[in-house]
Amino acid sequence: MMGKSGVRGIGVVSVLATLSILAGTMGTAADPAEPVSPGIPVVDSGLRISSAFMPAPIAGGASGAAYMVIENRSEMDDWLLAVRSADAGRAQLHNHVETDDGIVMMRPLENGVPVPAGGTVTFARGGMHVMLMRLKHRFNPGDTLKLTLVFRSAGDIPIELPVVPR
Numbered sequence: 001m002m003g004k005s006g007v008r009g010i011g012v013v014s015v016l017a018t019l020s021i022l023a024g025t026m027g028t029a030a031d032p033a034e035p036v037s038p039g040i041p042v043v044d045s046g047l048r049i050s051s052a053f054m055p056a057p058i059a060g061g062a063s064g065a066a067y068m069v070i071e072n073r074s075e076m077d078d079w080l081l082a083v084r085s086a087d088a089g090r091a092q093l094h095n096h097v098e099t100d101d102g103i104v105m106m107r108p109l110e111n112g113v114p115v116p117a118g119g120t121v122t123f124a125r126g127g128m129h130v131m132l133m134r135l136k137h138r139f140n141p142g143d144t145l146k147l148t149l150v151f152r153s154a155g156d157i158p159i160e161l162p163v164v165p166r
């Protein structure tokens with residue numbers, strides 16, 4: 001089906017673009033300010049979610065961004081369709097895109113994110129992230145954020161992310 005393959009192409013391109021951005025920033029990963037969090041690994045339907053965390057929003061900030069690594073250890077392609085959070089009025093999958101003018105903007109990933117069999121998808125600063133809007137309470141380091149990942153095949157996977165220092 002032509003339309004479907006077109007949509008898929010766009011999704012894959014955005015993932016590749018993000019991965020190359022990440023590869024570019026990997027060299028500076030030694031930044032001691034970068035929080036190192038074990039996250040909470042979850043194994044479900046061959047999906048492993050690790051290194052999940054949310055930096056504490058600035059004081060008074062009503063929104064935050066969460067990051068994680070999703071590994072598909074199964075032999076079946078999956079797709080992260082959406083996210084939900086009981087702790088936020090709204091949760092969306094976002095990416096950063098650079099305009100022709102060199103301006104970096106956040107864009108919702110309307111089609112979600114493909115998680116191919118055997119593949120790893122990384123949500124990290126400067127790239128894909130879970131945008132949490134209208135946070136329902138103030139989150140400080142040591143707190144926990146509830147997040148549900150909605151996959152096409154694996155279904156809902158609830159996780160709890162540690163809130164870490166900014």
Ligand SMILES: [Cu+2]
Pocket residue numbers: 065094095106107129130131
């Ligand atoms: Cu965002």
